[in-house]
Amino acid sequence: MNKFWTKLLFLFLTISSLQAQETKWKLWYDKPASNWNEALPLGNGRLGAMVFGVPAVERLQLNEETIWGGSPNSNAHSKSKAAIPYIQKLIFEGNYQAAQELANEKVMSQTNDGMPYETFGNVYISFPGHQDYQDYYRDLDLEMATSTVSYTVDGVKYQREVFSAFEDDVIMVRLTADRAASITCNVQMTSPHDNAVARVRENQLTLSGQSQTHDHQRGGVKFQGRIKASNKGGELVVKDGLISVKEADELTLYISIATNFKNYKDLSEEYEQKAANILNAALTKDYDAIKKNHVQFxxxxxxxxxLDLGITSEAAKPTDQRIENFAEVNDPQLVALYFQFARYLLISCSQPGGQPANLQGIWNDMLFPPWESKYTVNINAEMNYWPAELTNLSEMHEPFLQMVRDVSETGAETAKKMYGARGWVLHHNTDIWRITGPIDYAASGMWPSGGAWLSQHLWERYLYSGDKDFLQEAYPIMKGAAQFFLDVLIEEPSHQWLVVSPSSSPENSHIHGATIAAGVTMDNQLLFDLFSNVIRASKILDEDQDFADTLSVTRSRLAPMQIGQYGQLQEWMHDWDDPEDKHRHISHLYGVFPSNQISAFRTPKLFDAAKTSLMYRGDPSTGWSMGWKVNLWARFLDGDHAYKLLQNQLSLVTPSTRGGGTYANMFDAHPPFQIDGNFGCAAGIAEMLMQSQEGAIHLLPALPSVWDKGSIKGLRARGGFEIVELSWKDHKVDKLVIRSTRGGNLRLRSENKLKAKGLSIAEGENPNHFFELPEVKAPLTSEKAKLNAVDLANYHEYDLSTQAGETYTVIGK
Structure with a gap:
């Protein structure tokens, strides 16, 4: 190659590298959004906006987190109480179809299947003459939580910046141009609510309405949106439902939305005054001040x-092209971008004091979205919060934990009415009104174990924080969930095991053509965790020993996990699994993740059986299912297979394609859009790099071969530890800096040997001295290593005694 071509190649690579770095933490595109799944999401926890970026007519599709159909209600009823013993009898006799039909008739709610989360509406900004444009660019900046659109028309460069302000609780829009007197546009608000009314008040646009009636539940959420425009130069007129701007130098829009929602049983908020107060408070500040506060928060x-996994020239390409190409190219930074996008989404849709992220976070453009965009608690709602504690967003977990408190109240009525039981119950779905009765059809809704799974989040919060005050508050809720199962567990006739009946392995049918069953594996695993956690909490809090003893005896009688005829972990109490079953739900693998009842190091035979089950299920699936599988393969210590699932997930889904994956705007595609896949995958990426589920912090447990070097900073581990820095080279731990928030023993697990920095430095001693760490555990036997097809014999474990607030450094050998 001659010098000219060498220099040209070097210049090209340099430019590509600079472009990649400039857009490193941005989703960016060279064309406007052509549909909702290409628009870019903004949110401050309460207010959501989707930015389309069309030059001629910008569309901001808006949401407020409490605009839901219906009004405060309960779907608990008493007719199920007499029917359940007959359903149980039919199940034990093997008459599953009849049992399911009876459950449909007598147990499922006949009047209320849950209320829909609804859009507020849209703000449209039209720009005459902007149909023909050049130099188009739009982005979502994950470091600033802002969206920018720019383009050129007739030699004038126009720019829009939009964000949903955290501190000031308004949506902000700023329109600028590089030539004076160039901003000419019309602004209006619209809504698909048929009762919405637009008015002009005090030189502001307002739009007021009320949520929809659904399933005989009258819509009770009243809402109002307000827009105030502030111009520099030019003319501004507000009349006839429009803000008309002519030849301004700059235009800023302040957008406020409020509702009458106070809590799940109270709709007495003065919403019009609230909308006005929020807007008027924001109007006392200029755009730059609001943006500064927003970014800092x-x-x-x-x-x-x-997270640094490396960067290549692929990062200089538009995001939709990167997603489309991901399976065929080396683009490690796209994984890091996807990971941080999920953290951005959780911050943006789940703020303390607000509602938890629903099936679509807070982003929805419909009055009746798929599955009503509710809280599906047989996997999806819980998956939304898998990254919360792990990726250092504990505050974002709060709305979900508050929902657990709420449904423990409403679920007590349901437990008493429907089962004649103490404690509280939650079936497979709830909504903003915190309904807890079974909805839809028995095929999906006859599953009473939601309370057990939600209670696991209370225990996980304690494991990460060590906060005994929190545990004291959470204990009655966990105890109530356990009381319900103590009252409803029934002895099955074959082995005299105690089982949950009627129930199901969520949404999957067994060989008898029904879903309804008794003693399904997931229920047994959930109850084992629930009872174990309450027993541990009782000991930590030094109370309720008699109740803990009762739970211990009952736990010993639960149906055990079993290995079936194909070497698989059985999904049901009976050996009904079909190797050709590719169902999206993999409920019986809850014991692997998010639980840790099944472990390579403690339960090798069950570990092998669970892996066999996952192999039979296959890789491609719905988006959220693939997110779960990333975590499972990480727990199976198989980084390359986990990475394969990331490739499947990061495949572009368009209106003309089918199957799960990722939309152009990085939203998870079930399809349709469900946000749980984004959160599940983010947790899985973290699990590939660090795990802490069994009393040890496992470093690089599932590192794929493509990530030969990199680093991650800021992850949290159970036991009160924070990973200040974890870096690796040549697939081995290079350096670990870890902070202990609680003190106590720190056990480290690694494939390569480690040594630690001097922890107590005598006078005159070299503070950078490293000493050998004594191993605390002999290598596992070759028999176990062979059984699991994982080389467990090469793992090393070390203990360090830590002090609260201290930071420790370990390096790899």
């Missing part, structure tokens, strides 16, 4: 964690 959460 957001970054206190976002900046806690960073």
């Amino acid at each position: 957001y970054q206190q959460f976002y900046n806690r964690v960073s």
